[in-house]
Amino acid sequence: MTTIKYYWEDFTPGWEYESPPRTLSARQITAFAREYDPQSYHTDEEAAKSSPFGGLIASGWQTCSIAMRLMCDGYLLQTSCIGSPGLDELRWFRPVRPGDAVRLHTTVLEQTRSLKDASRGSVKFRWDVLNQKDEVVCSMTGRQYYVRRTPAQ
Protein backbone atom coordinates (compact mmCIF):
# COMPACT_ATOMS: atom_id res chain seq x y z
CA MET A 1 0.00 0.00 0.00
CA THR A 2 1.53 3.28 -1.13
CA THR A 3 0.86 6.41 0.87
CA ILE A 4 -0.66 9.25 -1.11
CA LYS A 5 1.65 12.22 -1.02
CA TYR A 6 0.27 14.40 -3.81
CA TYR A 7 -3.38 15.33 -4.32
CA TRP A 8 -5.11 17.54 -6.92
CA GLU A 9 -4.25 20.67 -4.91
CA ASP A 10 -0.51 20.02 -5.28
CA PHE A 11 -0.46 20.22 -9.08
CA THR A 12 -0.38 23.97 -9.44
CA PRO A 13 0.47 25.51 -12.84
CA GLY A 14 4.23 25.46 -13.34
CA TRP A 15 4.82 22.35 -11.15
CA GLU A 16 7.60 20.36 -12.81
CA TYR A 17 9.22 16.97 -12.57
CA GLU A 18 12.17 15.47 -14.41
CA SER A 19 12.82 11.75 -14.27
CA PRO A 20 16.11 9.89 -14.34
CA PRO A 21 17.00 8.52 -17.80
CA ARG A 22 16.10 5.04 -18.94
CA THR A 23 18.17 3.32 -21.62
CA LEU A 24 16.37 1.22 -24.21
CA SER A 25 18.04 -1.85 -25.71
CA ALA A 26 17.45 -3.40 -29.15
CA ARG A 27 16.04 -6.44 -27.39
CA GLN A 28 13.48 -4.34 -25.50
CA ILE A 29 12.51 -2.51 -28.70
CA THR A 30 11.96 -5.70 -30.72
CA ALA A 31 10.18 -7.48 -27.83
CA PHE A 32 7.57 -4.72 -27.57
CA ALA A 33 7.21 -4.47 -31.34
CA ARG A 34 6.76 -8.20 -31.90
CA GLU A 35 3.76 -8.07 -29.58
CA TYR A 36 2.21 -4.71 -30.44
CA ASP A 37 3.70 -3.03 -33.50
CA PRO A 38 5.39 -5.54 -35.83
CA GLN A 39 6.42 -3.09 -38.56
CA SER A 40 9.84 -4.24 -39.78
CA TYR A 41 11.70 -1.07 -38.72
CA HIS A 42 10.63 -1.93 -35.14
CA THR A 43 11.25 -5.70 -35.21
CA ASP A 44 14.13 -6.47 -37.57
CA GLU A 45 17.54 -4.81 -37.35
CA GLU A 46 18.52 -5.88 -40.87
CA ALA A 47 15.28 -4.81 -42.58
CA ALA A 48 15.34 -1.54 -40.65
CA LYS A 49 18.64 -0.57 -42.30
CA SER A 50 16.88 -0.15 -45.65
CA SER A 51 13.92 1.74 -44.14
CA PRO A 52 13.70 5.56 -44.18
CA PHE A 53 14.97 5.44 -40.58
CA GLY A 54 18.24 3.70 -41.49
CA GLY A 55 18.06 1.34 -38.52
CA LEU A 56 15.94 -0.08 -35.75
CA ILE A 57 13.63 2.40 -33.96
CA ALA A 58 11.21 1.96 -31.08
CA SER A 59 7.46 1.92 -31.66
CA GLY A 60 6.01 5.29 -30.75
CA TRP A 61 3.65 3.41 -28.43
CA GLN A 62 6.61 2.03 -26.54
CA THR A 63 7.99 5.56 -26.13
CA CYS A 64 4.64 6.63 -24.64
CA SER A 65 4.53 3.53 -22.44
CA ILE A 66 8.03 4.19 -21.13
CA ALA A 67 7.06 7.79 -20.40
CA MET A 68 4.14 6.35 -18.40
CA ARG A 69 6.48 4.08 -16.45
CA LEU A 70 8.88 6.95 -15.70
CA MET A 71 5.86 8.96 -14.52
CA CYS A 72 4.68 6.10 -12.28
CA ASP A 73 8.12 5.58 -10.76
CA GLY A 74 8.76 9.31 -10.41
CA TYR A 75 5.58 10.47 -8.72
CA LEU A 76 2.30 9.08 -10.06
CA LEU A 77 2.12 6.07 -7.73
CA GLN A 78 2.33 8.48 -4.80
CA THR A 79 -0.61 10.54 -6.02
CA SER A 80 -4.40 10.36 -5.86
CA CYS A 81 -4.60 9.92 -9.67
CA ILE A 82 -7.74 8.14 -10.84
CA GLY A 83 -7.20 7.97 -14.58
CA SER A 84 -7.11 10.12 -17.68
CA PRO A 85 -9.73 11.12 -20.25
CA GLY A 86 -7.01 11.31 -22.92
CA LEU A 87 -4.61 13.55 -24.75
CA ASP A 88 -5.16 16.71 -26.77
CA GLU A 89 -1.95 16.27 -28.73
CA LEU A 90 0.73 13.66 -29.16
CA ARG A 91 3.78 14.23 -31.36
CA TRP A 92 6.59 11.84 -32.21
CA PHE A 93 9.38 14.21 -33.29
CA ARG A 94 12.38 11.91 -33.51
CA PRO A 95 13.08 8.20 -33.50
CA VAL A 96 14.22 6.42 -30.33
CA ARG A 97 17.07 4.04 -31.21
CA PRO A 98 18.78 1.22 -29.30
CA GLY A 99 21.04 2.67 -26.62
CA ASP A 100 19.12 5.95 -26.39
CA ALA A 101 18.50 7.10 -22.82
CA VAL A 102 15.13 8.80 -22.55
CA ARG A 103 13.74 10.80 -19.66
CA LEU A 104 10.39 12.38 -18.88
CA HIS A 105 9.81 16.04 -18.19
CA THR A 106 6.38 16.91 -16.76
CA THR A 107 4.95 20.43 -16.50
CA VAL A 108 1.53 21.38 -15.12
CA LEU A 109 -0.37 23.68 -17.49
CA GLU A 110 -3.79 24.02 -15.83
CA GLN A 111 -5.61 22.90 -12.70
CA THR A 112 -9.39 22.64 -12.99
CA ARG A 113 -12.04 21.96 -10.32
CA SER A 114 -14.66 19.38 -11.15
CA LEU A 115 -18.09 20.94 -11.58
CA LYS A 116 -19.74 17.56 -11.05
CA ASP A 117 -17.82 16.15 -8.10
CA ALA A 118 -16.50 18.29 -5.22
CA SER A 119 -14.04 15.55 -4.26
CA ARG A 120 -12.17 15.60 -7.59
CA GLY A 121 -10.41 17.81 -10.10
CA SER A 122 -8.45 17.54 -13.30
CA VAL A 123 -4.95 18.67 -14.18
CA LYS A 124 -3.69 19.47 -17.68
CA PHE A 125 -0.07 18.49 -18.24
CA ARG A 126 2.60 18.77 -20.86
CA TRP A 127 4.81 15.69 -20.97
CA ASP A 128 8.05 15.81 -22.95
CA VAL A 129 10.31 12.82 -23.56
CA LEU A 130 13.93 13.85 -24.14
CA ASN A 131 16.94 11.83 -25.24
CA GLN A 132 20.58 11.96 -24.10
CA LYS A 133 21.22 14.82 -26.55
CA ASP A 134 18.41 16.83 -24.89
CA GLU A 135 16.33 16.50 -28.05
CA VAL A 136 12.57 16.22 -27.51
CA VAL A 137 11.62 12.88 -29.09
CA CYS A 138 7.96 12.89 -28.06
CA SER A 139 5.60 15.46 -26.59
CA MET A 140 2.08 15.14 -25.23
CA THR A 141 -0.52 17.38 -23.68
CA GLY A 142 -3.41 15.82 -21.83
CA ARG A 143 -5.42 15.60 -18.63
CA GLN A 144 -5.51 13.38 -15.59
CA TYR A 145 -8.14 13.18 -12.86
CA TYR A 146 -7.10 13.46 -9.22
CA VAL A 147 -8.90 13.21 -5.90
CA ARG A 148 -8.69 16.37 -3.82
CA ARG A 149 -7.03 16.44 -0.41
CA THR A 150 -9.96 18.50 0.82
CA PRO A 151 -13.30 18.45 -1.03
CA ALA A 152 -14.41 21.80 -2.45
CA GLN A 153 -16.84 23.72 -0.22
Added chain:
Amino acid sequence: MTTIKYYWEDFTPGWEYESPPRTLSARQITAFAREYDPQSYHTDEEAAKSSPFGGLIASGWQTCSIAMRLMCDGYLLQTSCIGSPGLDELRWFRPVRPGDAVRLHTTVLEQTRSLKDASRGSVKFRWDVLNQKDEVVCSMTGRQYYVRRTPAQ
Protein backbone atom coordinates in the same frame (compact mmCIF):
# COMPACT_ATOMS: atom_id res chain seq x y z
CA MET B 1 9.33 -9.67 -47.18
CA THR B 2 5.75 -8.46 -47.40
CA THR B 3 4.43 -7.22 -50.72
CA ILE B 4 3.07 -3.69 -50.65
CA LYS B 5 -0.57 -3.71 -51.59
CA TYR B 6 -1.72 -0.26 -50.44
CA TYR B 7 0.03 3.03 -51.20
CA TRP B 8 -0.87 6.64 -50.33
CA GLU B 9 -3.22 6.83 -53.31
CA ASP B 10 -5.42 4.03 -51.92
CA PHE B 11 -6.37 5.85 -48.71
CA THR B 12 -9.12 8.04 -50.10
CA PRO B 13 -11.48 9.83 -47.68
CA GLY B 14 -14.13 7.40 -46.47
CA TRP B 15 -11.90 4.29 -46.82
CA GLU B 16 -12.76 2.00 -43.90
CA TYR B 17 -11.45 -1.11 -42.22
CA GLU B 18 -12.80 -3.14 -39.32
CA SER B 19 -10.62 -5.72 -37.61
CA PRO B 20 -11.59 -8.99 -36.01
CA PRO B 21 -11.97 -8.78 -32.21
CA ARG B 22 -9.16 -9.56 -29.81
CA THR B 23 -9.94 -10.71 -26.27
CA LEU B 24 -7.77 -9.44 -23.45
CA SER B 25 -7.07 -11.58 -20.39
CA ALA B 26 -6.32 -10.46 -16.84
CA ARG B 27 -2.84 -11.94 -17.24
CA GLN B 28 -2.17 -9.87 -20.37
CA ILE B 29 -3.44 -6.72 -18.64
CA THR B 30 -1.25 -7.17 -15.56
CA ALA B 31 1.81 -8.22 -17.62
CA PHE B 32 1.72 -5.00 -19.64
CA ALA B 33 1.01 -2.89 -16.57
CA ARG B 34 3.83 -4.36 -14.48
CA GLU B 35 6.27 -3.27 -17.16
CA TYR B 36 4.81 0.05 -18.28
CA ASP B 37 1.98 1.34 -16.08
CA PRO B 38 2.08 -0.15 -12.57
CA GLN B 39 -0.89 1.73 -11.13
CA SER B 40 -2.66 -0.73 -8.83
CA TYR B 41 -5.94 -0.79 -10.81
CA HIS B 42 -3.87 -2.13 -13.74
CA THR B 43 -1.68 -4.61 -11.82
CA ASP B 44 -3.60 -5.96 -8.82
CA GLU B 45 -7.06 -7.52 -9.07
CA GLU B 46 -7.71 -7.18 -5.33
CA ALA B 47 -6.58 -3.56 -5.01
CA ALA B 48 -8.52 -2.69 -8.19
CA LYS B 49 -11.80 -3.70 -6.50
CA SER B 50 -11.57 -0.71 -4.16
CA SER B 51 -10.54 1.71 -6.94
CA PRO B 52 -13.07 3.97 -8.69
CA PHE B 53 -13.12 1.39 -11.51
CA GLY B 54 -14.33 -1.44 -9.24
CA GLY B 55 -11.96 -3.96 -10.78
CA LEU B 56 -8.93 -4.54 -12.96
CA ILE B 57 -8.73 -2.39 -16.12
CA ALA B 58 -6.15 -2.26 -18.92
CA SER B 59 -3.68 0.60 -19.17
CA GLY B 60 -4.85 3.05 -21.81
CA TRP B 61 -1.44 2.60 -23.44
CA GLN B 62 -2.11 -1.10 -23.82
CA THR B 63 -5.44 -0.32 -25.51
CA CYS B 64 -3.60 1.93 -27.98
CA SER B 65 -0.88 -0.71 -28.48
CA ILE B 66 -3.48 -3.39 -29.20
CA ALA B 67 -5.18 -1.06 -31.69
CA MET B 68 -1.77 -0.73 -33.36
CA ARG B 69 -1.39 -4.50 -33.51
CA LEU B 70 -4.87 -4.93 -34.99
CA MET B 71 -3.97 -2.28 -37.57
CA CYS B 72 -0.69 -4.05 -38.42
CA ASP B 73 -2.38 -7.43 -38.79
CA GLY B 74 -5.35 -6.00 -40.68
CA TYR B 75 -3.62 -3.90 -43.33
CA LEU B 76 -0.69 -1.77 -42.20
CA LEU B 77 2.02 -4.37 -42.87
CA GLN B 78 0.80 -4.52 -46.47
CA THR B 79 1.13 -0.77 -46.94
CA SER B 80 3.89 1.69 -47.79
CA CYS B 81 3.54 3.33 -44.34
CA ILE B 82 6.70 5.09 -43.16
CA GLY B 83 5.67 6.33 -39.75
CA SER B 84 3.47 8.87 -38.03
CA PRO B 85 4.03 12.42 -36.80
CA GLY B 86 1.48 11.85 -34.04
CA LEU B 87 -2.11 12.25 -32.97
CA ASP B 88 -4.34 15.29 -32.79
CA GLU B 89 -6.64 13.73 -30.23
CA LEU B 90 -6.75 10.61 -28.10
CA ARG B 91 -9.69 9.80 -25.83
CA TRP B 92 -10.14 6.92 -23.42
CA PHE B 93 -13.91 6.77 -22.98
CA ARG B 94 -14.41 3.51 -21.13
CA PRO B 95 -12.30 0.97 -19.28
CA VAL B 96 -11.19 -2.26 -20.98
CA ARG B 97 -11.66 -5.15 -18.54
CA PRO B 98 -10.46 -8.77 -18.53
CA GLY B 99 -12.48 -10.77 -21.06
CA ASP B 100 -13.40 -7.74 -23.16
CA ALA B 101 -13.04 -8.32 -26.90
CA VAL B 102 -11.86 -5.16 -28.64
CA ARG B 103 -11.70 -4.41 -32.32
CA LEU B 104 -10.35 -1.55 -34.42
CA HIS B 105 -12.38 0.54 -36.81
CA THR B 106 -10.33 2.76 -39.15
CA THR B 107 -11.74 5.58 -41.28
CA VAL B 108 -9.78 7.85 -43.62
CA LEU B 109 -10.58 11.53 -43.02
CA GLU B 110 -8.12 13.34 -45.30
CA GLN B 111 -5.46 12.58 -47.87
CA THR B 112 -2.74 15.21 -48.26
CA ARG B 113 0.09 15.47 -50.83
CA SER B 114 3.52 16.26 -49.46
CA LEU B 115 4.69 19.72 -50.50
CA LYS B 116 8.28 18.76 -49.76
CA ASP B 117 8.57 15.28 -51.27
CA ALA B 118 6.77 14.21 -54.48
CA SER B 119 7.20 10.55 -53.53
CA ARG B 120 5.20 10.80 -50.30
CA GLY B 121 1.93 11.94 -48.79
CA SER B 122 0.10 11.88 -45.48
CA VAL B 123 -3.27 10.47 -44.52
CA LYS B 124 -5.41 11.63 -41.60
CA PHE B 125 -7.32 8.83 -39.93
CA ARG B 126 -9.89 8.31 -37.23
CA TRP B 127 -9.28 5.13 -35.27
CA ASP B 128 -11.99 3.83 -32.94
CA VAL B 129 -11.58 0.89 -30.59
CA LEU B 130 -14.90 -0.81 -29.81
CA ASN B 131 -15.78 -3.52 -27.31
CA GLN B 132 -18.12 -6.51 -27.60
CA LYS B 133 -21.07 -4.25 -26.66
CA ASP B 134 -20.20 -1.95 -29.60
CA GLU B 135 -19.20 0.77 -27.16
CA VAL B 136 -16.31 2.99 -28.25
CA VAL B 137 -13.66 2.54 -25.55
CA CYS B 138 -10.94 4.62 -27.21
CA SER B 139 -10.81 7.02 -30.14
CA MET B 140 -7.89 8.67 -31.91
CA THR B 141 -7.36 11.02 -34.81
CA GLY B 142 -3.90 11.32 -36.30
CA ARG B 143 -1.71 11.14 -39.36
CA GLN B 144 0.53 8.59 -40.99
CA TYR B 145 3.04 9.06 -43.81
CA TYR B 146 2.88 6.82 -46.87
CA VAL B 147 4.99 6.42 -50.00
CA ARG B 148 3.05 7.08 -53.20
CA ARG B 149 2.57 4.41 -55.83
CA THR B 150 3.40 7.03 -58.45
CA PRO B 151 5.33 10.18 -57.52
CA ALA B 152 3.47 13.45 -58.07
CA GLN B 153 4.27 15.16 -61.37
